[in-house]
Every structure is written in structure tokens, then in C-alpha cells.
Amino acid sequence: MSDLPAALSLREVGPRDGLQNEDPVPTEAKVALINALSGTGVGRIEAVSFVHPKAIPQMADADAVWSGIDRNAAVRYSALVPNLRGAQRALDAGFTEIEAVVSASDTHNRKNVNRSTAESLDDIAALLALAHERGATCQVIVSTAFGCPYEGEVPPERVHWVVDRALADGADGISYGDTTGMATPSRVTQLVGETRMRHPELALNLHFHNTRGTGLANVLAALQLGVSDFDASVGGLGGCPYAPGATGNIATEELVHMVEDMGVATGIDLDAMIAAAAEAEQLVGRKLPSQVLRAGPRTRRTPLDDPVTGY
Amino acid sequence: MSDLPAALSLREVGPRDGLQNEDPVPTEAKVALINALSGTGVGRIEAVSFVHPKAIPQMADADAVWSGIDRNAAVRYSALVPNLRGAQRALDAGFTEIEAVVSASDTHNRKNVNRSTAESLDDIAALLALAHERGATCQVIVSTAFGCPYEGEVPPERVHWVVDRALADGADGISYGDTTGMATPSRVTQLVGETRMRHPELALNLHFHNTRGTGLANVLAALQLGVSDFDASVGGLGGCPYAPGATGNIATEELVHMVEDMGVATGIDLDAMIAAAAEAEQLVGRKLPSQVLRAGPRTRRTPLDDPVTGY
Numbered sequence: 001m002s003d004l005p006a007a008l009s010l011r012e013v014g015p016r017d018g019l020q021n022e023d024p025v026p027t028e029a030k031v032a033l034i035n036a037l038s039g040t041g042v043g044r045i046e047a048v049s050f051v052h053p054k055a056i057p058q059m060a061d062a063d064a065v066w067s068g069i070d071r072n073a074a075v076r077y078s079a080l081v082p083n084l085r086g087a088q089r090a091l092d093a094g095f096t097e098i099e100a101v102v103s104a105s106d107t108h109n110r111k112n113v114n115r116s117t118a119e120s121l122d123d124i125a126a127l128l129a130l131a132h133e134r135g136a137t138c139q140v141i142v143s144t145a146f147g148c149p150y151e152g153e154v155p156p157e158r159v160h161w162v163v164d165r166a167l168a169d170g171a172d173g174i175s176y177g178d179t180t181g182m183a184t185p186s187r188v189t190q191l192v193g194e195t196r197m198r199h200p201e202l203a204l205n206l207h208f209h210n211t212r213g214t215g216l217a218n219v220l221a222a223l224q225l226g227v228s229d230f231d232a233s234v235g236g237l238g239g240c241p242y243a244p245g246a247t248g249n250i251a252t253e254e255l256v257h258m259v260e261d262m263g264v265a266t267g268i269d270l271d272a273m274i275a276a277a278a279e280a281e282q283l284v285g286r287k288l289p290s291q292v293l294r295a296g297p298r299t300r301r302t303p304l305d306d307p308v309t310g311y
Numbered sequence: 312m313s314d315l316p317a318a319l320s321l322r323e324v325g326p327r328d329g330l331q332n333e334d335p336v337p338t339e340a341k342v343a344l345i346n347a348l349s350g351t352g353v354g355r356i357e358a359v360s361f362v363h364p365k366a367i368p369q370m371a372d373a374d375a376v377w378s379g380i381d382r383n384a385a386v387r388y389s390a391l392v393p394n395l396r397g398a399q400r401a402l403d404a405g406f407t408e409i410e411a412v413v414s415a416s417d418t419h420n421r422k423n424v425n426r427s428t429a430e431s432l433d434d435i436a437a438l439l440a441l442a443h444e445r446g447a448t449c450q451v452i453v454s455t456a457f458g459c460p461y462e463g464e465v466p467p468e469r470v471h472w473v474v475d476r477a478l479a480d481g482a483d484g485i486s487y488g489d490t491t492g493m494a495t496p497s498r499v500t501q502l503v504g505e506t507r508m509r510h511p512e513l514a515l516n517l518h519f520h521n522t523r524g525t526g527l528a529n530v531l532a533a534l535q536l537g538v539s540d541f542d543a544s545v546g547g548l549g550g551c552p553y554a555p556g557a558t559g560n561i562a563t564e565e566l567v568h569m570v571e572d573m574g575v576a577t578g579i580d581l582d583a584m585i586a587a588a589a590e591a592e593q594l595v596g597r598k599l600p601s602q603v604l605r606a607g608p609r610t611r612r613t614p615l616d617d618p619v620t621g622y
Contacts, residue, residue: 107615111615147609149611149612149613150612150613150615152610180606180613181602181606181609184569184573184609185531185573186572186573186574210602211602211606212565212568212569212602212603212606212608212609213526213527213565213568213569213601213602213603214527214565214568214569215524216524216528217527217528217530217531217569220496220528220531220532221531251524254523254524254525257524257525258495258523258524258525261495261497261498262495262496262497263497290524291521291522291523291524292523292524295492295522295523297523298458298492298493298495298523299463300460301460301461301463302460302461302491304418304422304461
């Protein structure tokens, strides 16, 4: 596996995608979690989203969280926005890096923001112009890129159509969201491979959920194509509303643990990230799905007088 | 990913490796689980182990389980044995396919069977001769092949030494056990690649635990090297004594779900395996780690009036 990227740029999305899918937690707790994450060596944190508080009450305190954290100069903080109004709020709050989101699947997009994919793309065109006017960058996240829980298969051609439109309107990067964990490695290889052919210079981020256990296998398939930009969530924070007990994003410490052992640098202090995962677990008051949080890294030794570990 | 194997041969190890690491369950429940698994299309089931009941009380009823099940002519049933005495019991019970186990790590082997790896290999030589004399086949499982929880790294040379010895003594196949989930994809590529170079015709099985979340990524790395024989445990049955809450084997239905979507046939009816996982969950009375058991396959549709599923 000598052709893997030498280093990854990871974006920690636990405070946003994670907490958005948990029971609401106090503002101070969010601030403490982001501060802990800021000290792990992770280079990017998606800190909040500016969505309507009626839609996602968990994010109603976005301004307070953002003004409350200790900003680490070595970390790039960003905010997710679902529409032009959210972008205005994020830019007014001082964010210089935002993520706009649109679903490749029309049905999912309508469920999320009550308009078609094409209508959201029109809104995003205005949003991109505004962000650039204000000196900010904006990545466009394509949700349901590997499948839609309502519609089923999402043809790669549909994803390419969204990407082409977003890039034509000035998107600074693209992220593919595997919203409900419908990706498998061969689908990653196909969609990412086709995207690379169409846009060789594109800054492409991948955002996997581990809803069906394939998260790290999907990362491996993407690494083999040279992708070096991934989202992950501390502790695997974030549930999945439609499937009680199912997990959300891939866990940051699991991703770091695997790729660092493969010689791929992340810049993240694994012990610090595991400690942050333990803090996140305390915060939400339920057992998080991260295996590395439970078992520790592979370098952890079992005391000799412990019971034997089977075969 | 066009060079993946067209089909896999999977061995279901839930009744043995799974239940061995759970609180004891009644004999009739084990029989019911094996009967359910026998109807899923899986081609091989490791049904029991013949270990000393003082060492593993969960397996004290191996004879009763074996005589109680409805044997499906399309399924190959096997038994795991830790030593010559266990092999005699398995052969006397009528098994024609057994697995002998030895740890590459001396410390792990001593903890398991109170003797060195070399001493176990001597015992296995006699065991192989006995099995062949009685018309049975015997695979040798090399535990801790990707690392030892007591010693740490296990050099591939040590694994090769065990394999060379077992093959010289007549082993019909080899399995590499990732006993405590210390494998990562690059380690799989290295060890399996070297093994293939040394023994191109070897029947090689891989037995991954998902203790640190890398199980399916390791499977992907092995598939890419042409490995087509894997162990898995229904529901991810089987804990890990040294790390409370950590998972055991990779879940059969997660493996089937991923590889079938990639065009790799398993012969297994995914719905039937998910139903068996639900039965296993009832049996042990705790939530099993399988994500596909929770979320269902990627083909499952969410009703349109369900709450939205995020990004």
C-alpha cells in the first residue's frame, strides 16, 4: 500500500454533525468540547451550523458557542449553512470558511429545506457570491451522494450534475456526504474515480457515516485513490434519527488509529482525541460507538494476570 | 475493483467464538441458533469447541449441542480444539473437520494452554496425524497473528515459522486470527502478501475481530489480494473479556452486506442472516454491535413521513 497519501487533512465534525443528532446539550458543554478538540492537533473543526432553530433546536446557540470558545490559531473553524440566510448569519458572526449543503436526491433535499435540488443550487449560487464578496471560502457538501434513504439509488450522473453546477458557480471545494451510510468501497471507487476524471484538481472531501459498518473500509478505498481529506466525529458522536441505536459519522479516533498505523500522518495526538471522545461521551450521557474509545489503541498492553483473551 | 474474488466461502463462528465470550446460554438455545444459521445459506459453521470445561464452561455441552442440531447436508460443520485431547473428543463425536489453534505469541499461548508455541506445535503434529488417520481434515489457526495483547508486535517471521511448521506436519489449511483486533489494512497486505509468496497454493482463512473498528477495512485489503475465505460471527456475537464493551468478531451480516454490494457472492440470504442476528441478540440478552442489524441493509427505505435524516 505504498501509494497512499503521506498525510491527511481531517475535519472534526462532532460539535456540528454529532451534537445536531443528540439530545440538546448546554452551550458551556459545547464550548468545552470544542476547546478540548482544538488541543488535539486536528487542523479543522466544523464548530456550528446556522440553521433555523425551529428546524434544529440543538444548534440554536451557534452564535454563543462561536463567541465562547478559545480559538486556537492553528485550527481552521467552519460553520455549516443550509441556505443564503444561514450564510449571512455565519459571515456576520465572523466565519471565513463555510459549508453549504444540498442533497443530490430531490426528495431528501425537499425534506431538509423544502425545495428541490435545483432550487437549492440557485440559492447556493447567490450564497457563493456573497461568501466571496465577504472574503470567505465555501465548500459545497453534496448529501446523499451514495444513496438516499427515501429514493434509494442516486445515480452518479446526478451527483456529477450537482458538482458541475456548484463548481460553475464558484464552489471552493466539494464534499460527498454518505448521509445514511449507504456507501460501500466499490461505490466509493466508482464515484470518486469518475469525479477525479472530470475534475482532476478538485479539492474533494469525503464524509462517511458508519451506519452499516463500512465507514473505514470506504476510507481505505478512497485513500487508495489518493483522497486525503475526510470528515470524522469524535467518539462517533451523532446518532441517526431514523434508525435508533445506529451510529453516525465515523469516529475520529478510529480513523486516526487506523491510518497512522498505515504510515499516513494526521497531525492528531491519538491519546488526546481519545480523551476528547471520553469527554463527549460524558457530555451526551450515552455510550458512544467508537471501538477505539472502548478498547484503546493497538499499542495498549493487557496486564499478564488478566483473563486470557480467546482466539 | 474488478480483480476481487467472484465469490467467498464464509465460516460462521458465532456459536463457538461468539458464545464462548458471552455469559453461558442453555444448550437448547445454542441448538436453535445453529439451526437458524444452517438455513441462511452459509456454507460452513464452526459449531462448538472441545475445550476443558474448567477453562471455558460455556462450551461444556459441546457433545449435547452437536447431537442436538438438525444437520443440513449443504453445510460443513466443524469444531475447534486446543490440543490432542480435544481433537480426540471431536473425532469421537463424529466431526470430520476440525480446527486446531496455536498462538504465534508465546505469552498468549502459555496463557491459553499453559505451554510454549513450540510445545503446542509438537502436540498439533500428533493431532494432525490422528485427524488424518481418522479421515478428518484439520486447519491450523494461528492466533495473535497481527499482534499480541501481552507482548505487542508479533513479527511476521514468527508467524511464518508457525505456518511452515504446521504445513510440514500436514495442516490442511491455515487461518490467521486477529485475536484482539490489532490488524490494520497495511498489516494484512504485508502478512498475507508474504504468505502468498511463500505458499502460493495455501488455503488461507482470515479471522478478524472488530475490536478497534478496522474489521471490514481489513477484509477489503484481503479481498484485494484475492483472499476468499473469512470467518465472521452472526450479529458480531462475542465480547472481548479484557475490554468490557468492546466487540468481538466482525458481524457476518455486515460482511455479507458490504461484499454482496461490491459484486462478491457469498451464497448467504442477507435477510435470513439478519433474522438470525436478531435471534442471537435475544439469546444473549444484550445489544449486539452489528450496525446492519440496527439500520438494516442499504436497500431499506425510510418512510417519507419520518423525520429528516440530516446531512
